Every structure is written in structure tokens, then in C-alpha cells.
Amino acid sequence: MDAISDLIMDKSNWVTGAVALGVFLTVLTLMNGVLQGASLEKRMKAVAGRREELRRRSREAMATPGALRQADDGFKKRIVERLNLTKLLEDPQVAEKMLQAGLRGPRPLTTFYFFRFASPFILMATSFLYLEFINDFGMAPFQKLAAVMVFAAIGFYAPNIYVSNRISKRRASIMVGFPDALDLLLICVESGMSIEAAITKVSQEIGGSSLELAEELSLLAAELSYLPERRLAYEGLAKRTNHPGVKAVTTAMIQAEQYGTPLGAALRVMAKENRDLRLSAAEKKAASLPAQLTVPMILFFLPVLFVVILGPAIINIADTMG
16 A cells, blocks of 8 residues: 555656656547548448438337337446436436437436436545545545545536536537538539438538538438428427527528528528628637737746846846956
């Protein structure tokens, strides 16, 4: 136990681990461009599997009413059902959050409830063992208890933080390529393609800039083909993205089909609005840049500037006085 404690508290091991982590992240960043094509192919296969699943579920629904229930077997599912965690940790928005994070099906939902229940106990036990047997940092027993409770609270909110972070990253990736996707969709529709074929074509072309958007568009094309109402497919896209720009586009497409207005005209207007939104977001970031650079300039630029300006004068004064 002492050897493990010395190994953990040795500063050289921390430095070595930090350097190794930096090298690993650098290699991972460099390999990201190489692996992007494989990732796109994997996501497209997943969407194709989703299309086949929708087709199978549609056939089962026609053959056996009420046969659309999905199964999720595993020890996590058994624990969730045995402890009735869906009622104990009930969250009415967790299903929509899973869809917005790109986690579909019953298995991610079960995993979320399981880790939300287990994470507080895992972090609480880990922090207690570390403070009790490895290094207590000179804490009193009451302070140790407070630290353990803090880690338990972190474990309880950690799954929500993970899902929220994944949602924000996914939404940002979708909105990066969404205006370009609308322009491509407008070109395809005005060239005479149907909306399903246009969405499928755009999903294949937009994958280089946003894998998440390509996945969502492919799923939208599949749902347009197999759902009983096209409106449900558009509303599903709006729920999965949860962005005002996407919601406005889906509403315009629903109204265009409902009232018979030209779809190209609606797409042209919405494409211009989304380009304006992207431009205004970029201008907002540019306007906030001077305020964000104030603290770095004070901490890093001004001391160096003072050294460069006053350094020669201080050296001359020292020579004269000497």
C-alpha cells in the first residue's frame, strides 16, 4: 500500500502521465482526418440498419397490431426494472435528451438510469477509500465526510452533464453544415428531384462537413419513406436537433406540403435566413473577442512589453551607478 501511495504521489509520474496524455491526444487529432471517412461509412451503415428496422417494424405492425415494443436484455435492464429506477429517477425529458444526443433505442435509456443510480455510490466508495487508505490531505473526519458527499453529488449529476455536453456538441456540428445543406437541397429540388431523393443526395454530400447532419438527414429520408405521415418525420427531425433554425425549416416544409406552396421558394427563404443566422453568430463572436482578450493581454503581453521597454533603461542606469 505504501508503494502504491508513493507511486501516486510522485510528481515525476504525474508529469510523465501528462506528457503521455498530450502525445496521445496529438496523435488522435492527426488521425481524426484519416478516420473520418470510416466514421461516415459506419454512421451510414447504422442509418441503413435503422431503415431496415423501420421496414421490419412496419411489416410487424401490419401483421400483428401492438408488436412495436423493443426489447433490451442485460444485467443493467434487470437492475433498473428490479429497483424500479424509471419511477425513482423519473425525468420526463430524458427520452428527448437521448434522441438529441444521438442515442436511440431503449438500451441507452437503461444505461443512463443505471449509471445515474450507480455513479454516486461508485464515486463515494472510491473517494472514501482514497482518503482513508492512500492520502487524507490532513483532513479532519468531518471534512472527509463532506468531501465524500461532494463526490456522491458529482456522481449523481455526471450522467446529465455528459448527455448535455454531447447534445451541445452534436447541435453545434449540425448547425455548422445546415445552411450549406439547405443550399444543396434547394438545388436538388429545383432540378426536379423528389424531396426524398434530394434529402438522400444531400446526406451523402454533406458528410464531409458534418457527420451528425448527414446521419440525421439519412434518418429523415428513411422516416419519410416508412412513417404513415410525412409531418411526423419532419417533427422528429426538429425534436432530435432542438434548434430554432431547424424547427423553422421543418415547419416551412410541413406548411408547403399541407397548403401546396412551392417547396423551392420556402427552401430559398429558409436558406437565406440560416445563412444570416450563421453570419450574425460569427459577428457576435468577433465582437466579443476584444473583451475576452483583455485578461490574456494583461497577464502575458503587458509584462513582456514592460521588460522590452524598461529593460535597456534599467541596464544603463545600473551600469552608470556601478
